[in-house]
Amino acid sequence: MDGVTRVPEPANEPVRTYEPGSADARALRSALDTLDGRREDLTQTIGGATRWGGGDEVPVVQPHAHAHLLGTLRQATRDDVTDAISAAAQAAPAWQAMSFADRAAIFLRAAELVAGPWRDTLNAATMLGQSKTVQQAEIDSACELIDFLRFNVHFAERILAEQPNSGGGAWNRFDHRPLEGFVLAITPFNFTAIAGNLPTAPALMGNTVLWKPSPTQQLSAHYFMRVLETAGLPPGVINLLTGDGAAVSEVALTDRNLAGIHFTGSTRTFRHLWESVGRNLDRYAAYPRLVGETGGKDFVVAHPSADVDALHTALVRGAFEYQGQKCSAASRAYLPRSLWEGGLRDRLATTAEELEYGDVRDFRHFGGAVIDRRAFDRLRDVLAKLEADPSCEVLAGGGTDDSVGYFVRPTVVVGTDPTHELFRTEYFGPLLGVHVYEDGKFDEVLDLAADSTPYALTGSIFGRDREALATATERLRFAAGNFYLNDKPTGAVVGQQPFGGARASGTNDKAGSIFNLLRWVSPRTIKETFVPPTDHTYPHMSR
Ligand SMILES: NC(=O)c1ccc[n+]([C@@H]2O[C@H](COP(=O)([O-])OP(=O)(O)OC[C@H]3O[C@@H](n4cnc5c(N)ncnc54)[C@H](O)[C@@H]3O)[C@@H](O)[C@H]2O)c1
Numbered sequence: 001m002d003g004v005t006r007v008p009e010p011a012n013e014p015v016r017t018y019e020p021g022s023a024d025a026r027a028l029r030s031a032l033d034t035l036d037g038r039r040e041d042l043t044q045t046i047g048g049a050t051r052w053g054g055g056d057e058v059p060v061v062q063p064h065a066h067a068h069l070l071g072t073l074r075q076a077t078r079d080d081v082t083d084a085i086s087a088a089a090q091a092a093p094a095w096q097a098m099s100f101a102d103r104a105a106i107f108l109r110a111a112e113l114v115a116g117p118w119r120d121t122l123n124a125a126t127m128l129g130q131s132k133t134v135q136q137a138e139i140d141s142a143c144e145l146i147d148f149l150r151f152n153v154h155f156a157e158r159i160l161a162e163q164p165n166s167g168g169g170a171w172n173r174f175d176h177r178p179l180e181g182f183v184l185a186i187t188p189f190n191f192t193a194i195a196g197n198l199p200t201a202p203a204l205m206g207n208t209v210l211w212k213p214s215p216t217q218q219l220s221a222h223y224f225m226r227v228l229e230t231a232g233l234p235p236g237v238i239n240l241l242t243g244d245g246a247a248v249s250e251v252a253l254t255d256r257n258l259a260g261i262h263f264t265g266s267t268r269t270f271r272h273l274w275e276s277v278g279r280n281l282d283r284y285a286a287y288p289r290l291v292g293e294t295g296g297k298d299f300v301v302a303h304p305s306a307d308v309d310a311l312h313t314a315l316v317r318g319a320f321e322y323q324g325q326k327c328s329a330a331s332r333a334y335l336p337r338s339l340w341e342g343g344l345r346d347r348l349a350t351t352a353e354e355l356e357y358g359d360v361r362d363f364r365h366f367g368g369a370v371i372d373r374r375a376f377d378r379l380r381d382v383l384a385k386l387e388a389d390p391s392c393e394v395l396a397g398g399g400t401d402d403s404v405g406y407f408v409r410p411t412v413v414v415g416t417d418p419t420h421e422l423f424r425t426e427y428f429g430p431l432l433g434v435h436v437y438e439d440g441k442f443d444e445v446l447d448l449a450a451d452s453t454p455y456a457l458t459g460s461i462f463g464r465d466r467e468a469l470a471t472a473t474e475r476l477r478f479a480a481g482n483f484y485l486n487d488k489p490t491g492a493v494v495g496q497q498p499f500g501g502a503r504a505s506g507t508n509d510k511a512g513s514i515f516n517l518l519r520w521v522s523p524r525t526i527k528e529t530f531v532p533p534t535d536h537t538y539p540h541m542s543r
């Protein structure tokens with residue numbers, strides 16, 4: 001059915017608080033118990049049919065209790081990927097022909113399913129599989145995921161409404177076509193919402209998709225695929241492939257019909273994908289769209305006029321929530337000596353030492369474990385190196401313990417050399433580097449924040465002096481795609497702080513915004529002339 005429609009006005013999903021004894025907390029606990037005791041078959045979904053990957057088995061465990069198996073997946077093989085590409089091609093004509101209203105309704109229904117009957121399951125899967133506390137799961141696998149689904153429909157409607165001018169006896173129109181071919185969505189472990197957004201955003205615009213989640217996010221990805229099926233997504237529109245991505249790279253990146261890549265993950269992986277596309281350009285029917293949101297080395301700069309209570313809270317939450325495993329996490333702070341020696345140093349050290357990381361099934365903990373053995377080993381080695389470095393002082397934390405889970409203590413390291421790797425490398429763990437500057441050197445410190453790293457994802461400035469805020473906002477213009485004044489650099493909300501960074505942090509296509517959705521359409525311009533001319537001569541030719 002064709003016709004003009006208006007989609008529902010989107011609103012951000014309210015964040016539930018899960019106070020002890022509340023009905024919400026009880027319902028979530030029951031979902032945790034259910035998933036805890038289940039060993040899920042983490043199958044692929046290709047053309048609407050579930051099937052095991054054809055490769056090696058991979059266990060999915062609870063990072064905070066790594067002996068505890070949640071489920072098993074198997075690596076996708078080349079045949080699996082070939083079949084997924086065929087399924088996407090088969091589903092494409094009917095999906096493209098479906099009206100926008102019908103496509104949109106599927107994703108709006110998915111949003112309501114996540115907000116209602118699936119909320120506890122998705123939150124529990126995110127807590128157990130990715131070691132998120134209840135608060136961190138709620139803002140991710142419930143609220144942000146719901147927001148992506150609702151707001152994208154609203155942004156897509158605006159794109160469809162975008163039409164050229166007409167006049168002079170002609171009607172000009174945009175046909176907002178999907179891309180020709182399939183979109184490859186490759187998603188990270190750390191946000192269930194991002195994993196859900198990357199395949200659904202191109203699908204909403206009429207594309208068919210191969211979705212390859214991270215193995216350590218597979219449990220929540222598995223349930224989100226069930227949500228999409230329940231919402232009525234036709235078979236083959238989104239095809240879920242499991243595993244580490246090796247076979248996906250080999251087959252999909254060399255396929256003639258690769259139309260685009262929607263990626264979030266490390267800078268290294270995105271560069272690998274981009275290079276591979278570059279090498280294979282001659283194979284493709286069209287230039288694949290490359291959208292990638294990647295790493296960060298996100299800063300907090302405090303002016304001597306900053307409110308210390310607000311700064312302290314932002315540092316603790318920004319650096320240590322979700323164990324520092326947000327691309328937006330505060331990982332380098334430039335703090336004035338007056339505030340540092342006036343009490344901030346001792347306060348930050350005490351708070352970091354007191355933060356409790358543990359099993360996320362215990363709601364009293366502030367954080368859980370880091371995601372896996374590889375992350376744990378990498379962080380343990382980094383901490384050992386920093387401890388042995390005379391230019392670094394481990395002020396708090398530094399400990400690791402992998403006896404039960406992959407635990408790394410919230411760590412504050414003070415570094416005297418602002419060019420040290422402590423202030424340049426994305427460690428992706430609960431590790432905050434602090435550089436203390438002399439109060440008069442605010443301008444120099446802005447230069448350090450701006451240009452010490454190849455990244456430009458998020459950053460914060462704290463201060464009460466308006467002049468200082470204005471100077472920092474201007475000087476740091478290209479240093480962060482998301483810039484915060486007197487707030488932590490994490491926690492962007494869909495529709496309010498569209499998210500993404502430039503330089504080595506990605507293509508800055510702002511997930512969950514109109515800018516992102518524009519990448520998944522290829523407009524055709526149609527001109528219809530109502531009374532076409534019937535004489536080829538012009539007035540200047542008359543004799
Ligand atoms: N900028 C953002 O919006 C944003 C958001 C979340 C995470 N991140 C970044 O993501 C990183 C952490 O996530 P991660 O550890 O999952 O990243 P990662 O790069 O290790 O993995 C991301 C995805 O790529 C897949 N992958 C890895 N190698 C591949 C290959 N050769 N071929 C195909 N697929 C491959 C992985 O299996 C996973 O699904 C951090 O650097 C973080 O800053 C960025």
Ligand SMILES: N[C@@H](CCC=O)C(=O)O
Pocket residue numbers: 190191325326327328489490491492493499
């Ligand atoms: N959008 C999230 C970060 C996503 C990356 O991991 C935030 O703003 O904290």
